[in-house]
Amino acid sequence: MNNFKFQISNFKNNKGFTFIELLTVAAVIVVVGVMIVAVIASSLRGSNRSNNVSDIRERGTFILSQMSKTLSYAKSFDGVKVNAGDSYTADCTVSVVPPPPPAQYKYIRFTSFDLGQTTYSCTTDNIASNGANLINTANMSVSECYFTCTQSGVSDSPQIDIHFTLSKNPTSTFIENRISTPFQTSVSFRNN
Known part of the structure; x- marks a missing residue:
């Protein structure tokens, strides 16, 4: 019995994988x-x-902050207008009852205490101060940008509402890169 070999399988002992x-x-x-x-x-x-x-958020908040400060501490309000060719109107009173929705202006002009005039403008895809872009137009754009002006009486200071939507990478192929955020604030002139 010592010479008996017990074989469980007939497979050859190959080294490797199937x-x-x-x-x-x-x-x-x-x-x-x-x-x-x-x-x-x-x-x-x-x-x-x-x-x-x-x-x-950082850029939109910065724009609102700068515009709010310069408007609220301006020496005088010079007016608003809808189109570039229009003349500025400084009277934002509405005498109709009930008042209609405020007009959406694209330009606002004011004079600061150094007697410099500043014009904020909303164009098709940009917001600017005296023609200088307030955003990097290479990767950001502005939409739905307008100003509203309301005034209780001619001698009262006007209240300016600033509205705009700031978008980053609006033409990006990746959805996570296309971001749009609305911004708005109200500003009253303190020195008018």
Whole structure:
């Protein structure tokens, strides 16, 4: 009985892997790799969107802050107008009851205490101060930009409402890069 060899299988003792084993391992590696890439891509896209939202909020808040300060501390209100060719009107009173919705003006002009005149303008895709862009037009644009002017009486200071929507990367192919945020504030002249 010592010479008896017990053989469980007839397979040869080959060292290596079968084709099915190799395909299975390759499929598992591909699936894990795709999952890792998806997690990293999602994280980067979320980070990119967060940065864009932060940029828009920062720029829009800065524009509103600058416009509010210069308007509220201006020496005088010189008027508003709808079109570039129109003349400025400084009378924003409405005598009709009930009052209609305020007109949406594209230009507002005022004089500061250094006697310099400043004009804020809303164009098709930009907002400017004396012609200087307040945004980087390479990757941001302005839409729905207008000013409203209301006044209780001719001798009262006008209240100016500033409205605009700031968009970043409006033509980007990735949806997370296209961000739009509306901004608005009301300003009363303190020295008028």
